[in-house]
Amino acid sequence: MSTYTEPLWEVFVRPARGLSHMHVGSLRASDAEMAVLSARDLYTRRSEGVSIWAVRSTDIASSDPAERGEFFETAATKPYRHASHYHVPDGLNL
Amino acid sequence: MFEEIVQTGGQIEPSDWMPDKYRASLSRQIAQHAHSEIIGMQPEGAWITRAPSLRRKAILLAKVQDEAGHGLYLYGAAETLGTDRAEMLEGLHSGRHKYAMSFDYGMPTWGDVAAMGWLGDGAAIVNQVPLARCSYGPYARAMVRVCKEESFHQRQGFEAMQALVAGTPQQRQMAQDALDRWWWPALMLFGPPDDASPRTADSMRWGIKRYTNDELRQRFVDMAAAQADVLGLTIPDPALRLREDGHCDFTLMDLEEFTANLRGEGPYATQRRDHRRAAHQDGAWVREAMQAYDDRVVAAREAS
Ligand SMILES: [Fe+2]
Ligand SMILES: [Fe+2]
Numbered sequence: 001m002s003t004y005t006e007p008l009w010e011v012f013v014r015p016a017r018g019l020s021h022m023h024v025g026s027l028r029a030s031d032a033e034m035a036v037l038s039a040r041d042l043y044t045r046r047s048e049g050v051s052i053w054a055v056r057s058t059d060i061a062s063s064d065p066a067e068r069g070e071f072f073e074t075a076a077t078k079p080y081r082h083a084s085h086y087h088v089p090d091g092l093n094l
Numbered sequence: 095m096f097e098e099i100v101q102t103g104g105q106i107e108p109s110d111w112m113p114d115k116y117r118a119s120l121s122r123q124i125a126q127h128a129h130s131e132i133i134g135m136q137p138e139g140a141w142i143t144r145a146p147s148l149r150r151k152a153i154l155l156a157k158v159q160d161e162a163g164h165g166l167y168l169y170g171a172a173e174t175l176g177t178d179r180a181e182m183l184e185g186l187h188s189g190r191h192k193y194a195m196s197f198d199y200g201m202p203t204w205g206d207v208a209a210m211g212w213l214g215d216g217a218a219i220v221n222q223v224p225l226a227r228c229s230y231g232p233y234a235r236a237m238v239r240v241c242k243e244e245s246f247h248q249r250q251g252f253e254a255m256q257a258l259v260a261g262t263p264q265q266r267q268m269a270q271d272a273l274d275r276w277w278w279p280a281l282m283l284f285g286p287p288d289d290a291s292p293r294t295a296d297s298m299r300w301g302i303k304r305y306t307n308d309e310l311r312q313r314f315v316d317m318a319a320a321q322a323d324v325l326g327l328t329i330p331d332p333a334l335r336l337r338e339d340g341h342c343d344f345t346l347m348d349l350e351e352f353t354a355n356l357r358g359e360g361p362y363a364t365q366r367r368d369h370r371r372a373a374h375q376d377g378a379w380v381r382e383a384m385q386a387y388d389d390r391v392v393a394a395r396e397a398s
Contacts, residue, residue, distance in 0.1 A: 003180045004385035008173065025236065026170045028179065030384050042163050045156075046242075065109035 211251015
C-alpha cells in the first residue's frame with residue numbers, strides 16, 4: 001500500500017483587518033489550493049481570520065538555531081538604540 | 095539551557111536541543127493524544143444521523159469536526175519533533191500505539207452522547223488546560239486552541255443532559271443510565287493512579303505535566319459532583335461524599351478493568367481499530383493517485 005503523505009504547509013492567519021498574519025500551525029495538503037481550503041476548515045472554523053497564507057514548510061528560510069547566540073548578539077550590546085537609554089529632564093514632552 | 099528553560103516554566107521550541115528521552119516521551123504522548131481525538135470521533139459520529147433534532151445534529155456534526163481538527167493539530171505538533179506522520183498512523187493501525195481507551199465503550203443511547211460530552215469532554219478540559227502551559231511550545235499552542243473548543247463540547251453535552259432530565263420519566267432514566275455507564279470511563283481518562291504511573295515523575299520534572307493524574311482526577315470529581323447535583327442525577331459511587339474542605343471522597347475506577355482496557359480488551363476495542371484501518375485502506379487509491387500525480391509533476395519538471 002502506498003505510504004504517500006502530502007507535503008507539509010505552514011499556515012498564517014490574519015485575525016482581523018489591521019493585524020499581521022500570524023503563524024497558527026501546520027497541515028498536510030497536496031497542493032496550494034487544497035492547503036488554503038484545509039487551512040480554512042482547520043484553523044478558522046470560528047471566524048478566527050479574514051485572510052490565510054499557506055507556505056510550503058520547505059520553502060521557509062530561517063536563522064540557524066545552533067548559532068542563535070552569536071547571530072543575535074550584536075543587538076544585545078547596543079542599548080543606545082533604545083529611547084530608554086537616554087536621561088532627559090522631567091516635564092518636557094521628549 | 096534545556097534544564098534551565100524547563101525548570102523556570104519556559105518553553106522549548108522545535109529547533110532547540112532536547113534530551114532524547116524528552117523527545118521520545120513527548121512524541122509518544124502527543125501521538126496518543128492525537129489518536130484519541132481520531133478514535134473518539136467514531137462513537138459520536140455514529141450518532142450524527144440519529145440525533146434527535148436538526149439543532150442537535152448540527153451541534154454534534156460541529157463537535158465531531160472539531161475532534162478531527164484536534165487530531166490534526168496534534169499530529170502537526172508531533173511532526174515538529176521529527177515524528178513521521180505515516181509512522182504514527184501505522185502505530186495506531188497496528189495497535190503499537192495506545193489511545194484513550196475510554197472510547198472503547200459503547201454508546202447505546204442518545205443519553206450516552208450527552209453524557210460523553212458532559213463527562214468525557216469535561217475530563218478532557220481538566221486534563222488539557224494545564225497542557226496549554228506545558229514545556230513544549232507546539233503542544234502548548236495546540237492545547238490553547240483545543241481547550242476553547244472543548245468548552246463548547248462540554249457545555250453542549252451538559253445542555254443535552256439538562257434536556258433529558260427535564261423530559262419524560264423515560265428520558266430522565268436514559269440520562270441516569272448514561273451517567274452510570276460513563277462515570278467510570280470518565281475517571282479512567284485521567285490514567286493510572288499516581289503510585290502506578292511510572293512516567294509521571296519525568297513528565298513533571300520536564301514540565302510536560304503540571305499536575306499528577308490523581309490531582310486532576312480529584313479536580314474533575316469535585317466539579318462533576320456539583321454538576322450532577324444540578325441535574326438531579328446520582329453518580330454511581332455510593333462512597334462519593336463532599337468533605338468539609340470542599341473536595342469529594344470517591345472510589346477509584348476498577349483497576350482490573352482499567353488494565354484490561356489498556357491491553358486492548360475494552361468492549362469495542364477491536365471494532366474501533368478495525369474501523370480506522372478500513373477507513374485508511376479505503377483511502378489507499380487516493381494516496382496512490384496523489385503519488386502518481388506527484389511523480390508525473392516531478393518527471394515533467396526534470397524533463398524541462
Ligand atoms: Fe478533542
Ligand atoms: Fe471534545
